[in-house]
Amino acid sequence: MKTKYQTHLDSTVVLISALMFLFVVSNQNLPSGVFYVLCVLSLVVWGANRKNIQNEPAACSSQYKTLFILCSVNLLAVLVSKIAHQHLSGSEIEKALRFSVGLPLLVLGMKYIPVDKLKHCLWGVYAAVLYAFAYIFYLSWPTFLRPETTDVYNAVSYGVITLLLSCITLYSMGVPLTSKPRLEKTAKIIIGLLGMAGFMLTQTRTGLVAFPLFLLLGILLAWKDKSRVKIVAGYLVSLAVVFALLFSMPMVQNRVEEAKNEFLHCVQVDPIATTSICIRLQLWNSAIDIWKRNPLTGTGSNGQYQEELKTHALAKGLVSEYTANDFGEPHNDYLQVLSSFGLLGELGLLFLYFAPAWIFVKRLIQSNQVAIRSFAAMGAAVCIGFAIYGMTELMFRGMRTLSFYTFMVAVFLLLSAARKDSQVSGKQA
Incomplete structure (x- = not known):
């Protein structure tokens, strides 16, 4: 049983996590500061719960050790390169620390927050999608030409983040947050489609490259019990229909x-x-x-x-x-890392994307619980989506986007972890 202090602390972290989603689409540099606040609060949550051995989440005790080791390669590569060239000062070390140290730090404390409470940070996703759509619509009105670059993001980065959050919104239909799941599901569909409309207004080609991935994750999430042949056939037909519709648009x-x-x-x-x-x-x-x-x-x-x-x-x-x-x-994130930190840096970047992605994909395919599979699809969309985005755009140009990526990986790792049936909202698949 949690004390009032622990309960209020959990609620504070969830509220700030929801705001993190909203702040990342704002035209401000707020996410970096919020990320540090979450890291500090995570330590506070850990300190407030560590004496309660019965509250130690078994699923989080050791399963992420390999992940954290692989993700530390990113920091190691930066340090090795900087020592070799005697460039020890620079923001690159801080950026690497945000992921290699920030990820285990967030997981350390946030694992004590009950899943049924932590999942409410998704309200921030919905608010972010609505804000992004309104902002893009405002920039595009009345000509609906491609919106001008903002102070913080260019049109490509803003567009693909909007697309990602829109897909997360649609994947969350199997995770009810209210007592009216049907009404909530309808609202999520509308919000997700509005976000995709906003993405289309940015006229961003990079997002179109990632669209087949997001569609595949959605089909794997919806068709758990279908045969592989039906999944492949359904995916190919859906892909053909979607791209036929897209390419019918003049823009x-x-x-x-x-x-x-x-x-x-x-x-x-x-x-x-x-x-x-x-x-x-x-x-x-x-x-x-x-x-x-x-x-x-x-x-x-x-x-x-x-x-x-x-x-x-x-x-x-x-x-x-x-x-x-x-x-x-x-x-291009891959080429920037390759030219700046060499082959070890490239390996670190690949681990940054695909080490957590492997966990998410396994959970999506193997789990029979709707909520777990939904959160796993969200996490896979984040990791593989950023991996695709990074081919034609520098997504990790600034601290804020890497902080946001780290935060999302941590949250979806915890939300998609195996748990008792009593902890899971939603029916079995």
Whole structure:
């Protein structure tokens, strides 16, 4: 039995967790501060509960040790590279600490919060989706052209985060938070579709690349008892229908056609053309060139990338003057890490994505409990979604997005953990 102090402490963490979702779509730098507050509160929750041995969640006692070890490779890679290049100062160490240390720290304390209470942080997801839709609609009105870049996010980052939260909203239909599940399910469908409409208004091609993943997770969640043949057939048919609808929209057709034309022009005519696709190709080629000269440890700093563009890539004709002077990162998380921290850094980034993703996918496939599978689908969407987003956009450009990613991984790990039937809301699959 929890004391009033412990109960109020749990409620405070859940409230701040809900606000974290909302703050991440705001045009402010609030998530970084909120992340640190949650880490401190997690320690407080751990301290308030650690003497109660009977409250120690068995599911969290040791199963994440391997995960935390794999996720620490990210921090190790940054430290090794910085020591090798004597660049010990820099935000990269703090960024790596936020994940490699922040993830186990959040799990340490938040594992004591009852699942039936922690799941209410999803209210923040719904509020965030509604806010993002309203904000994108406001920026697009009345012409509904692609909205301008905001102070904190560009249209790509904002659009794909909106899409991710919209999918999480739809996956949560099997997790009732109120006493009226039917009405709640209808509201979630409406909110999720509004969020996707907002994403479409951003005209972001990166999200379209991730859409097949989100659709597959939704089908695996909904069709637990179907045969593999039916799941594959249903997925392919659904994918064909969805993309037929998408490509019937002029804005999608125009963006895809534009990408194709820019790519062909860059490859066949002018490799340093000032177009969206060609600039990305210039940045990617430059990052690979930087890595080839520093294969093991990279340059030791993300900030070195722009200097390399100006001194080496420009001289070699890999980039235009515009690209060298106006871009300081490669628009690709994998290539930034590879050029900055070498092969060990790349391994650390892959563990950051796929070590937790493996846990989520296993739970989604193996569990028979609707709530567990729903939360597992959310966690898998976060990890694999960011892995896909990172191919064409620098999602971890700032501290706030990595903090948000770490926070979501921790929350969905705890919510999707195996538990007694009395702890699970929702019927069996």
